[in-house]
Amino acid sequence: GKRDDDLILPINSSLSVTLHQDQLKTTTTAAASRDFVEDRLWLNGKEADVGHPRLQACLREVRRLARKRRGGSAEDAAPLNLSYKIHIATENNFPTAAGLASSAAGYACLVSALARLYGVEGELSEVARRGSGSACRSMFGGFVQWQRGERPDGRDSLAHQVAPETHWPELRVLVLVVSEEKKQVGSTAGMQTSVDTSPLLKHRAEVVVPERLALMTQHIRERDFEGFGQLTMKDSNQFHATCLDTFPPIFYLNDISRHIISLVHRFNAHHGRTKV
Numbered sequence: 001g002k003r004d005d006d007l008i009l010p011i012n013s014s015l016s017v018t019l020h021q022d023q024l025k026t027t028t029t030a031a032a033s034r035d036f037v038e039d040r041l042w043l044n045g046k047e048a049d050v051g052h053p054r055l056q057a058c059l060r061e062v063r064r065l066a067r068k069r070r071g072g073s074a075e076d077a078a079p080l081n082l083s084y085k086i087h088i089a090t091e092n093n094f095p096t097a098a099g100l101a102s103s104a105a106g107y108a109c110l111v112s113a114l115a116r117l118y119g120v121e122g123e124l125s126e127v128a129r130r131g132s133g134s135a136c137r138s139m140f141g142g143f144v145q146w147q148r149g150e151r152p153d154g155r156d157s158l159a160h161q162v163a164p165e166t167h168w169p170e171l172r173v174l175v176l177v178v179s180e181e182k183k184q185v186g187s188t189a190g191m192q193t194s195v196d197t198s199p200l201l202k203h204r205a206e207v208v209v210p211e212r213l214a215l216m217t218q219h220i221r222e223r224d225f226e227g228f229g230q231l232t233m234k235d236s237n238q239f240h241a242t243c244l245d246t247f248p249p250i251f252y253l254n255d256i257s258r259h260i261i262s263l264v265h266r267f268n269a270h271h272g273r274t275k276v
Contacts (some may be wrong), residue, residue: 001191001192001194001195001201001205002133002191002195004152004154004194005192006130006220007129007130007153007154007157008054008111008129008133008154009148009154009157010133010146010148010157011148011195011201011205012148012205012206012209012210013145013146013147013148013202013209013210013213014134014137014145014146014209014213014217015137015143015145015146015162015186015213015217016134016137016138016143016144016146017143017144017171017173018104018137018138018140018141018142018143018144018165019173019175020059020165022238023107024093024094024100024175024199025092025093025105025109026091026092026093026102026105026108026109027090027091027093027109028031028088028089028090028092028106028107028110028112028113029065029088029089029090030086030087030088030110030113030114030116030117031086031087031117032080032081032084032085032087032117033084033085033087034081034084036084036085036086036087036264037085038085038087039051039059039085039086039087039088040085040087040088041055041087041088041090042088042089042090043090043091043096044090044091044092044096045091045221050088054107054130054131054132055110055131055154056135057130057131058107058110058111058112058114058127058128058130059086061126061127061130062111062114062115062118062120062127063082063117063118065118065120065122065127066080066082066118066119066120067082069107069119069120074268080117080118080119082118086117088110088113090106090109090110092105092106094175095177095180096182097182097186099183099252100175101134101189101259103131103132103134103135103139104132104134104135104137104138104216105135105138105196106131106135106139107128107131107132107135107149108128108135108136108138108139110128110131111124111127111128111131111135112124112139115127123158124139125137125139125140125158125159125160126154126155126157126158129146129154129157129158129159130275133146134146136157136158136159137159139159140159140160140161141161141164141165142161142163142164142165142166143160143161143162143163143167143168143220144159144160144162145160145161145162145213145217146158146159146161147160149157160197162217162220162221163220163221167220167223168220168223171225175259178254178256178257178260179254179256183253184253185250185252190243190250193247193248193250194242194245194246194250197245197246197247198242198245198246198247199245200241200242200245201242201245201246204242210236212231214237215231216231216232218227219231225274226273226274229274229275229276230274233264240252240253248260264276
């Protein structure tokens with residue numbers, strides 16, 4: 001859930017793991033030229049709306065940083081003209097809007113490509129956040145925390161790495177595609193409805209999440225899979241409970257998802273410990 005929709009500021013901090021780019025990835029190409037007559041965007045081979053407010057926010061921020069950088073240095077003899085129109089082509093090798101963080105990957109990749117194009121370096125997770133909140137976490141590999149921040153301008157709502165991808169090499173992420181369809185309720189709309197209507201979400205953000213974040217960070221640092229796995233499952237259950245507590249309710253799990261959850265618990269019970 002968000003406390004500020006324009007700046008994409010969250011109601012609580014969060015933690016994620018970045019998946020390996022050999023398997024799931026977004027590839028983005030960005031080009032600017034004096035010959036381009038307008039900004040254009042292609043998503044998975046089809047032309048898309050380049051005027052999307054979040055995309056424009058990222059573009060604006062990167063250009064602002066580029067201007068700021070140029071103001072204080074003469075090292076660029078022939079810098080890229082910031083008024084040139086831009087063409088962006090982006091492609092996901094996994095389903096879009098199916099709960100696999102396609103917008104997080106997409107905006108993280110977009111901001112990285114734009115930053116390289118315009119010669120911008122440094123803290124970019126704040127810029128990626130303007131495209132998609134979870135994109136700020138996808139700017140880093142391994143285990144990443146998105147710090148909620150306190151400032152109303154969002155300058156302290158940033159991501160930082162808790163542990164690098166080399167920290168826990170035995171860990172494997174298994175992605176089971178239970179449906180190729182897009183979610184019936186998009187993340188942004190769903191979250192806003194939950195913030196507006198779910199008392200459980202409020203309790204979760206204020207009480208449950210801060211405790212669990214500290215505990216989860218400890219499990220990761222100690223590579224304690226028993227603690228890590230159980231807390232992941234409990235938190236997933238509570239997340240889906242907040243969806244059910246939303247009015248009208250949101251259903252992200254389907255029958256196959258529920259069968260898998262049941263299988264995981266039977267599998268772990270059979271082995272007498274958390275293996276999955």
